[in-house]
Amino acid sequence: MNKILxxxxxxxxxxLHMLDARAKLIAGFYxxxxxxxxxxxxxxxxxxxxxxxVMHLSGVHFKTxxxxxxxxxxxxxxxxxxxxxxxxxxxxxxxxGPVTISRFGIESGIYIFFRFVxxxxxxxxxxxxxxxxxxxxxIHFLIKPLRIFKxxxxxxxxxxxxxxxxxxxxxxxxxxxxxxxxxxxxxxGKGSLFQQMKTLVPIFLPLFVNSLNRAEEVANVMEVRxxxxxxxxxxxxxxxxxxxxxLSLVIMVFLTVGLLIMNTIV
Amino acid sequence: MAMxxxxxxxxxxxxxxxxxxxxxxxxxxxxxxxxxxTAIVGHTGAGKSSLLKVLNGLIRPKQGEVKIGEYYxxxxxxxxxxxxxxxxxxxxxxxxxxxxxxxxxxxxxxFGPLNFGVGLNEAKEMAKKxxxxxxxxxxxxxxxxxxxxxxxxxxxxxxxxxAMKPEILILDEPGAGLDPNGKKEILSLIASWNKNDKLxxxxxxxxxxxVAQFADDVIxxxxxxxxxxxxxRTFFANLxxxxxxxxxxxxxxxxxxxxxxxTGVSLPTICLTVEELADCLIEVGLA
Amino acid sequence: MVRDSxxxxxxxxxxxxxxxxxxxxxxxxxxxxxxxxxxxxxxxGNNGSGKSTLAGILLxxxxxxxxxxxxxxxxxxxxxxxxxxxRMGIVFQNPENQFIGSTVEDDVAFGLENLNMPYEQMKExxxxxxHLVDMYDYRxxxxxxxxxxxxxxxxxxxxxALQPxxxxxxxxxxxxxxxxxxxxxxxxxxxxxxxxLTIISITHDMNEAASSDRIIVLKSGTISxxxxxxEVFSKELDIEAPFTEKLRRILQMKGRNVPNTxxxxxxxxxWLWK
Numbered sequence: 001m002n003k004i005l006x007x008x009x010x011x012x013x014x015x016l017h018m019l020d021a022r023a024k025l026i027a028g029f030y031x032x033x034x035x036x037x038x039x040x041x042x043x044x045x046x047x048x049x050x051x052x053x054v055m056h057l058s059g060v061h062f063k064t065x066x067x068x069x070x071x072x073x074x075x076x077x078x079x080x081x082x083x084x085x086x087x088x089x090x091x092x093x094x095x096x097g098p099v100t101i102s103r104f105g106i107e108s109g110i111y112i113f114f115r116f117v118x119x120x121x122x123x124x125x126x127x128x129x130x131x132x133x134x135x136x137x138x139i140h141f142l143i144k145p146l147r148i149f150k151x152x153x154x155x156x157x158x159x160x161x162x163x164x165x166x167x168x169x170x171x172x173x174x175x176x177x178x179x180x181x182x183x184x185x186x187x188x189g190k191g192s193l194f195q196q197m198k199t200l201v202p203i204f205l206p207l208f209v210n211s212l213n214r215a216e217e218v219a220n221v222m223e224v225r226x227x228x229x230x231x232x233x234x235x236x237x238x239x240x241x242x243x244x245x246x247l248s249l250v251i252m253v254f255l256t257v258g259l260l261i262m263n264t265i266v
Numbered sequence: 267m268a269m270x271x272x273x274x275x276x277x278x279x280x281x282x283x284x285x286x287x288x289x290x291x292x293x294x295x296x297x298x299x300x301x302x303x304t305a306i307v308g309h310t311g312a313g314k315s316s317l318l319k320v321l322n323g324l325i326r327p328k329q330g331e332v333k334i335g336e337y338y339x340x341x342x343x344x345x346x347x348x349x350x351x352x353x354x355x356x357x358x359x360x361x362x363x364x365x366x367x368x369x370x371x372x373x374x375x376x377f378g379p380l381n382f383g384v385g386l387n388e389a390k391e392m393a394k395k396x397x398x399x400x401x402x403x404x405x406x407x408x409x410x411x412x413x414x415x416x417x418x419x420x421x422x423x424x425x426x427x428x429a430m431k432p433e434i435l436i437l438d439e440p441g442a443g444l445d446p447n448g449k450k451e452i453l454s455l456i457a458s459w460n461k462n463d464k465l466x467x468x469x470x471x472x473x474x475x476x477v478a479q480f481a482d483d484v485i486x487x488x489x490x491x492x493x494x495x496x497x498x499r500t501f502f503a504n505l506x507x508x509x510x511x512x513x514x515x516x517x518x519x520x521x522x523x524x525x526x527x528x529t530g531v532s533l534p535t536i537c538l539t540v541e542e543l544a545d546c547l548i549e550v551g552l553a
Numbered sequence: 554m555v556r557d558s559x560x561x562x563x564x565x566x567x568x569x570x571x572x573x574x575x576x577x578x579x580x581x582x583x584x585x586x587x588x589x590x591x592x593x594x595x596x597x598g599n600n601g602s603g604k605s606t607l608a609g610i611l612l613x614x615x616x617x618x619x620x621x622x623x624x625x626x627x628x629x630x631x632x633x634x635x636x637x638x639x640r641m642g643i644v645f646q647n648p649e650n651q652f653i654g655s656t657v658e659d660d661v662a663f664g665l666e667n668l669n670m671p672y673e674q675m676k677e678x679x680x681x682x683x684h685l686v687d688m689y690d691y692r693x694x695x696x697x698x699x700x701x702x703x704x705x706x707x708x709x710x711x712x713x714a715l716q717p718x719x720x721x722x723x724x725x726x727x728x729x730x731x732x733x734x735x736x737x738x739x740x741x742x743x744x745x746x747x748x749x750l751t752i753i754s755i756t757h758d759m760n761e762a763a764s765s766d767r768i769i770v771l772k773s774g775t776i777s778x779x780x781x782x783x784e785v786f787s788k789e790l791d792i793e794a795p796f797t798e799k800l801r802r803i804l805q806m807k808g809r810n811v812p813n814t815x816x817x818x819x820x821x822x823x824w825l826w827k
Contacts, residue, residue, distance in 0.1 A: 447599060521818070525825060529825060540803060553809045
């Protein structure tokens, strides 16, 4: 639970911390999109330069980012191997049945690896430098147009922010119940798969009951504090768009242009 | 067999993701006598809960060890010996009713004993004994724990610990959130197990009236360290010290001081309960 | 303190309620009482007496099968309950589940957001309310770093921001340590006199009840007594008593010549000194 880095906010005062969450989200999604425009190694050099520059701007140590990749490393290597072993093109180095190791295969394997890692790094940058509540506010802003399709944007938003607020409580409660059942002699991680799953019932059931009770209490509190789902509500929290946010989007445009140029070299 | 509890240079800390906290326990040295009733007081964050958790191995000491009779908890216990410790050190968490999960009260109470290798029939016998011990009767055994009132749920949770027949009972604010009558009943039960069954009892609490009424000894903690450990009357004797620790005093003591201030009459002893105060007032002729 | 004795701000007439209509036993039976503007009324009773149900009814969470409730001039029904909730704030017992916002100021603003209040006005009210409970410095703090007492302060600020006339406390201090309880009680007493609030406090704490203006004692869903602390504690002998009353009863039992009625601390000390 503690080693997953994506989703953990580290307070700070870097330039990235100061950017509007909407700008970061938009830029982030856009970056992932243009990743797939890169055709050859000059383009990837440009992308890597950009990625490292952004990571440097975040003020967070490079080691922390590496730690964020580690949990996913097997998935990445597996996908890379598939690419390397089963696609053919250009000079062939080794062939055996369905397995073909070719120049194209190796190259595209490397590029897949690059793309994976860059996506993780950039996503990590966003979640490290953006308060979760600001992210939900940004999401709220960006999905507002969906109202046309009768999607309850406001309700989804408030559900997200309340869920976020109670996550630490849920984690604490889980730990407390785990401790209580350990004190009663439960041993986790021992025995057959079936036995191990059985030990989870004394955790999940109380958690579930506790969460239901909590949900009912919170709903009552919201109601008596005047919350009505379909009524118009103002917002105390404000996201403020500054010139630096516009600048960040302009930089993305430049990056795209640069990428297209790089594609023409080689 | 009465077990003595000894903390030897125990230090412990927490790991929370990439953050390592400062020592929650800092070079703790303690001797807790068998069959005593010890209250642990101090501010939130002083380390009280950690002191309890290290006693049954939920937190391992970074340094030092805790000896419980012939068992010990240190940084390199394997899980078998921890299980032996947990069989003998029963821990009741705050709001213990949140750990109830079984279909019936009986099944929930049997959970602990079954985990420790007791046979089903014997476990059911222990459950029956335990339900009476907490002041309920056998009719509760087949009910669903979720259909009970808050106070009843709490008793069932405590019964689940008593059924393991621990020699040491550690409790974290057992009266929290209960109405005065409910709290009185639970604490009286705990006191009776201590006196009659010689159950070594360690209780974290904020309520000074409970400390005055039930505890033999008091431990004061601050920032992971033990700053006081002595008997209860010595604890309440030095008012300045208590104030410097920002701790409260029992109602009776508070009123005694008010009476002494307003009337100028000094009472013969330190009154910790309303009965003692009444006797003192009669003795000096004020009442 | 000037009490308006002819203008009740809350009137409960003949209210009966049961959760399960199949059950003939009523949780609340024929309740009749009124609360005057500016009073501090304590509602006490053992578990099962119906205290929390009464709170739920006053808040419009449950509808009584019989009787009527009038609050701040409005007769309580499904339409008026929203208006009433703007004038009556409640503090529940669980500090955690009451905290909706992601930071202190966000939570205080929650009630104002529900009223669709413009931002500038909200800001003013939020900061004013935070100052009143001494939590302004914590306005950017998230709830994981607050104690139970601090969270209850924030809850109170959230109500004050609405500028209510009535404060309903539903065992609001039960989960707090004794010191926080004392501090919060003092804060409330100060706020009450500063802002002419009416306070209804459902409580177990007899010392708190002893300092109220009137006490309503509930037993098995009916009102057993209503009166001043002196009247109630002298009469109701099976409920938990405040400290001085405990002392008085023990002295009486030991044959001393104590008065037959409840005395508060000052009165007790005076009597001792004679």
